[in-house]
Amino acid sequence: MAPDGPALAVWKFASCDGCQLTLLNCEDELLTIAGSVHIASFTEASSEVEPGPYDLSLVEGSITTSADAERIQRVRAESRFLVTIGACATAGGIQALRNFADDLTPIVYARPDYIHSLRTSTPIADHVQVDFELRGCPIDRRQLLEVIAAFLAGRRPNVRGHSVCVECKRAGRVCVMVAHGTPCLGPVTQAGCGALCPGVNRGCYGCFGPMESPNTASMSEIWKHLGAGGPALARTFRGFNAAAEPFRTAADEEAGKHDAR
Amino acid sequence: MTHGSRHISVPALARVEGEGGLEIIVSDGQVTETRLDIYEPPRFFEALLRGRQYTEPPDITARICGICPVAYQMSACQAIEDACGAQVTGEIRALRRLIYCGEWIESHALHVYLLHAPDFLGYDSGIHLARDHPAIVARGLSIKKAGNRLMEVVGGRSVHPVNVKVGGFYRAPTANELKQLVPQLEQARQDAEDTVTWVAGFDFPAFDRDYEFVSLRHPDQYPITEGSIASTSGLDITPAEYDKHFEEFQVPHSTALHSVLDGRTYLTGPMARYALNSRRLPASVRSVAHQAGLTATCTNPFKSIVVRAVELLFACDEALRLIGQYRPPDPPAIDVRPITATGYGCTEAPRGMLYHRYAITDDGTITDAKIVPPTSQNQRAIEADLRDFAAPRLAMDHETLTRECEQAVRNHDPCISCAAHFLDLRLADKTDKAVRLT
Numbered sequence: 001m002a003p004d005g006p007a008l009a010v011w012k013f014a015s016c017d018g019c020q021l022t023l024l025n026c027e028d029e030l031l032t033i034a035g036s037v038h039i040a041s042f043t044e045a046s047s048e049v050e051p052g053p054y055d056l057s058l059v060e061g062s063i064t065t066s067a068d069a070e071r072i073q074r075v076r077a078e079s080r081f082l083v084t085i086g087a088c089a090t091a092g093g094i095q096a097l098r099n100f101a102d103d104l105t106p107i108v109y110a111r112p113d114y115i116h117s118l119r120t121s122t123p124i125a126d127h128v129q130v131d132f133e134l135r136g137c138p139i140d141r142r143q144l145l146e147v148i149a150a151f152l153a154g155r156r157p158n159v160r161g162h163s164v165c166v167e168c169k170r171a172g173r174v175c176v177m178v179a180h181g182t183p184c185l186g187p188v189t190q191a192g193c194g195a196l197c198p199g200v201n202r203g204c205y206g207c208f209g210p211m212e213s214p215n216t217a218s219m220s221e222i223w224k225h226l227g228a229g230g231p232a233l234a235r236t237f238r239g240f241n242a243a244a245e246p247f248r249t250a251a252d253e254e255a256g257k258h259d260a261r
Numbered sequence: 262m263t264h265g266s267r268h269i270s271v272p273a274l275a276r277v278e279g280e281g282g283l284e285i286i287v288s289d290g291q292v293t294e295t296r297l298d299i300y301e302p303p304r305f306f307e308a309l310l311r312g313r314q315y316t317e318p319p320d321i322t323a324r325i326c327g328i329c330p331v332a333y334q335m336s337a338c339q340a341i342e343d344a345c346g347a348q349v350t351g352e353i354r355a356l357r358r359l360i361y362c363g364e365w366i367e368s369h370a371l372h373v374y375l376l377h378a379p380d381f382l383g384y385d386s387g388i389h390l391a392r393d394h395p396a397i398v399a400r401g402l403s404i405k406k407a408g409n410r411l412m413e414v415v416g417g418r419s420v421h422p423v424n425v426k427v428g429g430f431y432r433a434p435t436a437n438e439l440k441q442l443v444p445q446l447e448q449a450r451q452d453a454e455d456t457v458t459w460v461a462g463f464d465f466p467a468f469d470r471d472y473e474f475v476s477l478r479h480p481d482q483y484p485i486t487e488g489s490i491a492s493t494s495g496l497d498i499t500p501a502e503y504d505k506h507f508e509e510f511q512v513p514h515s516t517a518l519h520s521v522l523d524g525r526t527y528l529t530g531p532m533a534r535y536a537l538n539s540r541r542l543p544a545s546v547r548s549v550a551h552q553a554g555l556t557a558t559c560t561n562p563f564k565s566i567v568v569r570a571v572e573l574l575f576a577c578d579e580a581l582r583l584i585g586q587y588r589p590p591d592p593p594a595i596d597v598r599p600i601t602a603t604g605y606g607c608t609e610a611p612r613g614m615l616y617h618r619y620a621i622t623d624d625g626t627i628t629d630a631k632i633v634p635p636t637s638q639n640q641r642a643i644e645a646d647l648r649d650f651a652a653p654r655l656a657m658d659h660e661t662l663t664r665e666c667e668q669a670v671r672n673h674d675p676c677i678s679c680a681a682h683f684l685d686l687r688l689a690d691k692t693d694k695a696v697r698l699t
Contacts, residue, residue, distance in 0.1 A: 014302040015306075017278045017676075018327020024375065027406040027420060031398070045375060046386030047275040047667075064302040094324050095304040105310035114513045117303055119476040138327060138420040158440045196417040200424040200432040205320065235314065240324065 006055035006152065011075050013061025013068050013120060014095055018138040019086035020044050020060050026141055032144060052078030056151050062088040062121045064095060069118070069127060076128035083147060086122045086242045087137035091209055094137075096121040096243035123243070132157060137207040137240035137255035140192050161212030163187055164204050167195040176203055183228040185236060188247075209241035216250035225237040230257050265290050269651065269663050273646040274670060276376040276386065278328050283670055284478045284514075285651050290654075295647040297640050297670065299515040301677045310630040315341050315599050315621045316427050322617070326676055328371070331364040331412065332610030333632075334425040335486055336617040341427050343500075344604025344621050347597040351634025352570060353429040354486070354589035359439075359583040360415040360422065361485045361608070365562045365576040366408025366449065367419060368611035369531075369569050372674045377566050380649025380668040381463040397459070400452050404573065407442075407449035411580060414438050414690065429594030439584045446584070450577035454549055457570040461553035465563045466665070468650060470559060473525055474533035478607050483541045483575060484534060486608050491537050492522065500607035503616055505578065509633060518679070526641040529613030530673060531568045532559055546575045562646055569674070599625040609637050612674045636675045643673055 010020055024030065024045060040050040057079035063069050076082055084090050099120045100105050105112040124130055134147055134157075143159055150157040164186035168175065176182040176198045184203030186195070190211040197204045216237075223233045237251035269285040280301040286294040304326060306325055310318060318337035323330035335357060338438060349357070374397075375387030384390040391398035409419040414434055416422025424431050475496070477488030490498050509518040521527070536558040539547065550571045559568050603620040613635025620629040650669045654662055 012280060014304055016324050016327040016330075018324075018330070021278075021327045021371075021420060024371065025405075025409055027409070030402065030492070031391055031395070034391070039386075039388060042386075043273055043275045044278060045276065046388065047379075048385035048389070049273075049275070064304070067300075068302065083322075093304075094309065094321060097309045101308070104305040107308035108303065108305050109511055109518075111511045111513075114511060115303060115516060121304075137324065138418075144416075170697055192420070196423045197431075200417050200430075202423065202431040218443070233482075235317070239320075242387040 005036055005038045005196035007040040007050070007052040007053070008037040009052070009057045009075075009079065010044070011041075011057060011059045012044070013059065013072070013089065013124075014059030014064040015086065015088040015093065016200055017044065017212075019089075019136075022085075022139050022141050022144055025059070025062070026145060029145060033148060037148070041162075055078045055081065057082045059084050059089050059124050060086055062092045062095060062123060063127055064118050064121045065116055066118060067116070072124060072127050081131045081151060082124075083132045083134060083151075084130050085134045085144065086139050087135065087207065087209060088121075089124045090133045090135055091241040092121045092123050094240050094242070097238060099243055100238070121243070123194070133189055134159065135208040136192055139210065140194070143192055160191060162191055163211040163214075164189045164191050164193070164195050164208070166201075167191045167193075168198050171199070173198050176201060177222065177226070181228050183223050183236075185219070188216055188219050195220055205236055205239055206247065207240055209244045210247055214246060216246050220250065220254060230254055267659075269659065269666060271667055272661060275575060276379070276671060277675050277677060278326070281675070281676075281677045283647065283666060285666065287655060288614070290601075290655065292648050292652045295432050295644045295651070296528060297647070299517045299640070301516055301518045303595065307630045309617075309631055313627050315345070315619070315625045315627060317442060318617070318619065318627070318630070319425050319427060320421075325632070325634070326421045328368050328676060329364055329610045329612070330421045331416070331425070332608055332615050333363055334422065335361060335608045336606040336615045337619075338425065338427050338606070339487070340604045340606030340619050341621070342597055342604065343606060344602040344619055345600055346364070346602070347428065347595060349429060349595060352588055353594065355583055355586070356415065356430060356433065358486050359580060359587075360412055360425070361396065362576045362580040362583065363408045363411030363415065365485070365574060365611050366580070367405055367412065368408075369512045369573040369576070370401055370405035370408060372611075373569055373573065374398060375406070375565055376674070377671055378460065378463075380671060381460075381566070384615060399629040400455070404449045404456070404577075406454050407445045407577070409695075410445060411442055412601070414442060425465060426594055428597040429590065429592075431593065433589035433591065433593040435589060436587055439587050441627040443584060444579055446581050450574065450581065453570065453577050457549050457553045457567065457574055460566045460570050463560060463566070467561075468563060469560045469650070470562060470646065473522065473527040474536045475522060475527045475529050475638075476533040476537050476614055477607060478537050479541065481541065483538050483579070484609050490607060490614070493536060496522065500605040500616065501597045503605060503607065504618070507616075507633070509637070515640065517634075517640060519640050520633060520638040521641065526639070526645055528642040528673075529537055529635045529638050530565070531572050532562065532565050533613065534609060535559060535568045535571070542571075542575055545671065546571060546578060549574060563673075564670065565672050599623055612636060612676055613639060630656050634676070636677060639673050639675065643670055644676065
């Protein structure tokens, strides 16, 4: 596999494997990628693990253990470029809900003393310098190919920060919120998925995290008008990108409105 | 080093989903301990679900596993519908079975071609295999793509589908959208049949086991989305009776809970489904299985790749059958209203039985959740396999034995991301202190 090409490594932290799987799901491009880059370390796909340094590291997952907090430092030191892939690595993932709760270990494990887990789930950028963050729960295959192609060409990935609404309009879809009164996070959520949820007559639930300039206050008014303000909106913000600002703040405000009532 | 006293250790097991290792400790020429170390960081899903709404588990629990999200969605929906006294039938039930077939195709093709076959052929990965056998790997990727495409058309996307909800689907695909998948699935069915012949020709170590197999059993269908819970020792219960017979407990070396059936080690997955249900496979699929040398039960875990290939063929066949009979459900979902109750759901993930239980209140709040993934259930059987596989082979050179022990774990397609809600094989000297980057 192109032993002379740039060395690619894929790393996993706390996650579901879905973003790495997206690389293996590039069925038409996988063998071409393997011919253009040298896959030096990708434990999910290969027993061959070569020592660093690596030209490009793709990092999936969030930091939830002290061992992983140390391991990401070593990965960073061995990597020329480090790109995080997915909501866990970029925002802490669904497991970051623990950041807002009491210690959850005793609920799941009879012997919490066997479990070595941090109280918080944090994004990679809280620990090391990150060169690019690719959003999504899971990431989008086309965006992943763009990131790898951009890296090979030595340019910035063309990944836009506008909202899901732009994708919806481009696809010529009817707005589920305006036409059907379905609460939708599309106006405050970054594009990239292809506006999948409105495509199945469902409101966006924020897999790609906040868009570049989200107006969460206005979102709150609309959801309230649709009868889904307060706890319902708080719960939706507290999803797969719960620890990403400004979803985090907006969720706290919505939950607070509920407490005040 | 003699084999009088040694450690065989694989600190980070490759070609499995998630993070884990394997450790075999030998003293005085005897295997004294085998451990599947699971250090995948726990993500506390069962705790995170408390206080959420009864409509949310399909989306939240999908995130336990990127390889088998549909399994989580289906077990979750079934459990919540059970709690609410709702039952999904007819076209919605058929559409659920169809998207699940897509996941079996995607997951089984991934495991057979990219994770497991390289072991039998002496390669480090499917990508290495492709250098010498490009047409074979291309065939595997093409089957996998057909499964992913099916999940995309029914579910919106293959990893964490967006179209599944409690009660059914947000939108029913049109008959024409599904019909367009037929040529690709027909090719996949032919390729899957060739896959069965290909993997049946591999060399398998002689290693037959006396497993207690556990899987769903359905009176007239090969089980995917529903059935009673059956075992080869005569268990036959409903999902609601699961907790009376299955017990989970914690061990120090794993962030995944171990599970026993009335105190006994058991195995779930393709071999178990096949042993308990091979008669329910279509005659055409059974005939391909027989030509590949499978009898009604397969007890050699190394041959699980043949059983998996047979299931791959079945899933393509079943998907085509379901598409042939498809009429879009209208409405695409039934109305499911919360009541204060506990519900139980059990479906067959590609790697084995997946149990969910939820307690909800009449305002829709989840007060308790329990999720038992297949890899969690298989940990003890995998450790027993390692012990009995390694014991007579201690004279083998260290590197070969380590590699074959890794393969013995991979036989069961462990998904550690699921189980810890990861897997690392340590078969090594205590003095080996590898710095773990993976």
